[in-house]
Amino acid sequence: MSAEEIKTTYPFYHLDDIIAGNHNLIDKGYFDGNTLFDWWKRSAREKGVEYLTNEVIAMTLNASGSQVESVTLATGELIACGTVVNASGPRAVRTSRMAGIEIPVEPRKRYTFIFDAETPLKGDLPLTIDPSGVHMRTDGAYYLAGCPPDDDPPVDYDNFVQDHSIWEEKAGPAIAHRIPQFEAIKLINSWAGHYAYNTFDQNAILGPHTTVRNFIFVNGFSGHGFQQSPAMGRGTAELIVFGEYRSLDLSPFNYTRIENNLPFTEDAVI
Numbered sequence: 001m002s003a004e005e006i007k008t009t010y011p012f013y014h015l016d017d018i019i020a021g022n023h024n025l026i027d028k029g030y031f032d033g034n035t036l037f038d039w040w041k042r043s044a045r046e047k048g049v050e051y052l053t054n055e056v057i058a059m060t061l062n063a064s065g066s067q068v069e070s071v072t073l074a075t076g077e078l079i080a081c082g083t084v085v086n087a088s089g090p091r092a093v094r095t096s097r098m099a100g101i102e103i104p105v106e107p108r109k110r111y112t113f114i115f116d117a118e119t120p121l122k123g124d125l126p127l128t129i130d131p132s133g134v135h136m137r138t139d140g141a142y143y144l145a146g147c148p149p150d151d152d153p154p155v156d157y158d159n160f161v162q163d164h165s166i167w168e169e170k171a172g173p174a175i176a177h178r179i180p181q182f183e184a185i186k187l188i189n190s191w192a193g194h195y196a197y198n199t200f201d202q203n204a205i206l207g208p209h210t211t212v213r214n215f216i217f218v219n220g221f222s223g224h225g226f227q228q229s230p231a232m233g234r235g236t237a238e239l240i241v242f243g244e245y246r247s248l249d250l251s252p253f254n255y256t257r258i259e260n261n262l263p264f265t266e267d268a269v270i
C-alpha cells in the first residue's frame with residue numbers, strides 16, 4: 001500500500017516518513033500461545049505421550065560416536081533412546097554439546113509491553129512493524145508492543161531482567177510517533193523473553209546430525225517458532241516414523257546447510 005492508501009484505510013498513522021507499507025488481509029490473526037500449547041500437550045497425553053518433569057544433563061554415545069545410546073537425567077536415571085530430539089529452545093547448544101555438537105543458536109532478549117491508551121482506536125490495530133524495529137497490535141482489550149534492544153548480545157539462560165529504559169526511550173516514543181493518538185498511554189504489564197536466535201541465518205534448524213545419526217534438531221526459530229511449530233512437529237514426527245518428510249518438504253531447513261555453509265536466510269524477523 002502506498003502512504004496515501006494507508007492513510008485512507010488507517011487514518012490514525014503518522015505517515016510523513018513512510019513511503020509504503022505491506023499488509024496481508026488473508027488468514028491474518030493472532031492467538032494465545034499458552035492456550036494453544038496447553039491444548040497440544042493435553043492431546044499428546046491422550047494419544048499416549050509420556051511427559052517427565054526433569055532435566056537432561058548428559059548424553060552417552062556409542063563407541064563410534066554415531067548414536068546417542070542414552071540420556072542422563074538430573075535425578076540420576078538413564079533413559080535409553082532410539083531417537084533424541086533437541087527441542088530445547090534457547091538452550092539448544094547447551095543440549096547439543098552433550099552429544100559433542102555445536103550449533104549457532106544463542107539466547108537473545110526480547111521485550112514485550114502491554115499498554116492501554118487514554119483514547120483507544122475505533123477499530124483493531126493491525127500488526128504494525130515500525131521502521132524503528134518496534135512492533136505493535138491490538139491484544140484483547142489492550143495493545144501489545146515489542147522490540148529488540150539496540151545492543152543485542154547473547155544473555156545468560158536465566159537472565160529475564162526487564163530493562164525499563166527500553167520502554168521509556170525506545171518503544172514508548174516510537175509508538176507515540178507512529179500513532180499520535182497514543183501519546184497518552186499507560187504501561188499495564190511487561191516482560192522479557194528469549195529468542196532462540198540462530199546467528200547463522202535466523203531460520204529453523206531441522207533434521208538429523210550428519211555424524212550422530214539419531215540426534216534430530218528442532219532448533220533456532222529466532223522468534224517465529226510458534227507459527228511454524230505445527231508443521232515442524234509433524235515433519236519431525238514423519239522423519240522419525242517414515243525416515244522422510246511426507247506432508248511438506250522441510251529439507252531446506254536441514255542442519256546440513258550449517259555444515260555446508262549455505263545460509264537459508266529469514267529476513268522477516270521482528
Ligand SMILES: Cc1cc2nc3c(=O)[nH]c(=O)nc-3n(C[C@H](O)[C@H](O)[C@H](O)COP(=O)(O)OP(=O)(O)OC[C@H]3O[C@@H](n4cnc5c(N)ncnc54)[C@H](O)[C@@H]3O)c2cc1C
Nearest residue numbers: 055056087088089091110193194195221223224225226227
Ligand atoms: C517475546 C517473544 C515473542 C515471540 N513472538 C512470537 C510470535 O509472534 N510468533 C511466533 O511464531 N513465535 C514467537 N516467538 C517465538 C516462539 O515463542 C518460540 O519460537 C517457540 O516458543 C519455541 O518453541 P520451542 O519448543 O522450540 O522452545 P521453548 O518453548 O523454549 O521450549 C524449550 C523447552 O525445553 C526445555 N529444556 C531446555 N533444556 C532442557 C534440558 N536440558 N532438559 C529438559 N528440558 C529442557 C525448556 O524447559 C522448555 O520447556 C516469540 C518469542 C519471544 C521470546
